[in-house]
Amino acid sequence: MPKAKESLRGLGAKYGGTVRKRYARVFRTLKAARECPSCASMKLKRSASGIWKCGSCGFTVAGGAYDVAPAKKA
Protein backbone atom coordinates (compact mmCIF):
# COMPACT_ATOMS: atom_id res chain seq x y z
CA MET A 1 0.00 0.00 0.00
CA PRO A 2 1.42 3.41 -0.92
CA LYS A 3 1.51 6.10 1.70
CA ALA A 4 -1.50 8.40 1.72
CA LYS A 5 0.21 11.32 0.02
CA GLU A 6 -2.19 11.57 -2.89
CA SER A 7 -4.68 14.31 -3.62
CA LEU A 8 -5.81 14.57 -0.06
CA ARG A 9 -6.22 18.12 1.02
CA GLY A 10 -8.35 19.63 3.74
CA LEU A 11 -7.52 17.76 6.90
CA GLY A 12 -3.79 18.37 7.43
CA ALA A 13 -2.59 17.05 10.77
CA LYS A 14 -5.97 17.39 12.38
CA TYR A 15 -8.55 14.94 13.75
CA GLY A 16 -6.24 11.97 14.35
CA GLY A 17 -5.18 9.07 12.18
CA THR A 18 -8.35 7.00 12.28
CA VAL A 19 -10.56 9.79 11.03
CA ARG A 20 -8.02 10.84 8.39
CA LYS A 21 -7.74 7.30 7.06
CA ARG A 22 -11.50 7.01 6.93
CA TYR A 23 -11.71 10.37 5.17
CA ALA A 24 -9.00 9.34 2.68
CA ARG A 25 -10.91 6.21 1.75
CA VAL A 26 -14.18 8.08 1.24
CA PHE A 27 -12.40 10.85 -0.67
CA ARG A 28 -10.77 8.37 -3.04
CA THR A 29 -14.09 6.63 -3.66
CA LEU A 30 -15.75 9.95 -4.26
CA LYS A 31 -13.18 11.24 -6.74
CA ALA A 32 -12.66 8.03 -8.69
CA ALA A 33 -13.45 8.19 -12.41
CA ARG A 34 -16.81 6.63 -13.21
CA GLU A 35 -18.39 5.54 -16.40
CA CYS A 36 -21.65 7.19 -17.36
CA PRO A 37 -24.35 4.54 -17.84
CA SER A 38 -25.84 6.57 -20.66
CA CYS A 39 -22.95 7.72 -22.88
CA ALA A 40 -20.08 5.57 -21.50
CA SER A 41 -17.78 8.55 -20.92
CA MET A 42 -15.81 8.68 -17.68
CA LYS A 43 -17.40 11.93 -16.62
CA LEU A 44 -19.90 10.79 -14.02
CA LYS A 45 -19.45 13.00 -10.97
CA ARG A 46 -21.43 13.57 -7.82
CA SER A 47 -23.37 16.82 -8.04
CA ALA A 48 -24.89 16.53 -4.56
CA SER A 49 -25.09 13.88 -1.89
CA GLY A 50 -26.75 10.90 -3.58
CA ILE A 51 -27.06 12.61 -6.98
CA TRP A 52 -24.62 11.66 -9.75
CA LYS A 53 -24.42 13.64 -12.93
CA CYS A 54 -22.57 13.06 -16.18
CA GLY A 55 -20.49 16.06 -17.28
CA SER A 56 -20.68 14.98 -20.88
CA CYS A 57 -24.34 14.20 -21.62
CA GLY A 58 -26.06 15.56 -18.51
CA PHE A 59 -27.43 12.19 -17.48
CA THR A 60 -28.44 12.25 -13.81
CA VAL A 61 -28.80 9.21 -11.61
CA ALA A 62 -29.58 8.66 -7.95
CA GLY A 63 -27.05 6.69 -5.94
CA GLY A 64 -25.18 6.60 -2.69
CA ALA A 65 -23.76 9.60 -0.87
CA TYR A 66 -20.09 8.75 -1.59
CA ASP A 67 -20.40 6.17 -4.36
CA VAL A 68 -22.86 5.48 -7.13
CA ALA A 69 -23.78 2.20 -5.53
CA PRO A 70 -24.86 2.75 -1.93
CA ALA A 71 -22.12 1.71 0.45
CA LYS A 72 -22.42 -1.61 2.17
CA LYS A 73 -21.77 -1.52 5.86
CA ALA A 74 -18.03 -1.92 6.27
Ligand SMILES: [Zn+2]
Ligand atom coordinates in the same frame (compact mmCIF):
# COMPACT_ATOMS: atom_id res chain seq x y z
ZN1 LIG B 1 -23.04 10.66 -20.04
